[in-house]
Amino acid sequence: MAKKNYTLQKNPFVVPTDDGKYIGEHFGKASDGNSELSIAHMIAPPNWSEPFQTPEFDEYTFIFSGQKQFIIEDEKIILKAGESIRINAGTRVQYSNPFDEPCTYISVCKPAFDFNKVNREAL
Template identity: 70%
Template sequence: MKKPYTIQKKPFIVPTTDGKIIKEHFGNATNGNSKISIAHMVAPPSWSEPFQTPEFDEYTFIIRGKKQFIIDNETVVLEAGQSIKIEKNTRVQYSNPFSEACEYIAICTPAFSMELVNRED
């Protein structure tokens, strides 16, 4: 009999070239779920991504460290224990310009995909 739950013991480790650690527990890469993605991430000091305008809502919960968000030209910094929801179709840049790594959980609805993230060059 199929169990009515799934325990994730082997998240998909997304290959990166910028030192960021991304472990997707549920989502497109892990189990083909396009409705939601849940990932545990660690952004190293001095890390940043290009601006993007995703076609998904993104929730971020900071576990340790700090993370900077530039949202429609407003700079927001979150610290451990804080969270944020950024609505889809919002221009945003994620970064960690600080000296300590930032560990956080990201949840995207629908799930993160390169086709929906719309990163700028």
């Protein structure tokens, strides 16, 4: 039998959260052990936010629906459906959805997302 040249992911690893955010990691450390890259489907509920963080990985975000707010260093940016952003490793950022509708997006991290390398600040 020939080796397959692809990996089909139908059951992402759902990261447990306590803030109502959905994180379904399709590829990455938690789902398939890949430390080079992670790809996750995310849904940030209305009025959701995280503390500031300074990740040790680049993070790319593409918005499918809704809006997402980024505070990068001291600049506020709001991404809307169809827009994307790359935030370089070592950049202080806060992610939030202060709006009244959910925000659905894809997040790609390189190297892969790692809770030990996200460097979240205390609230």
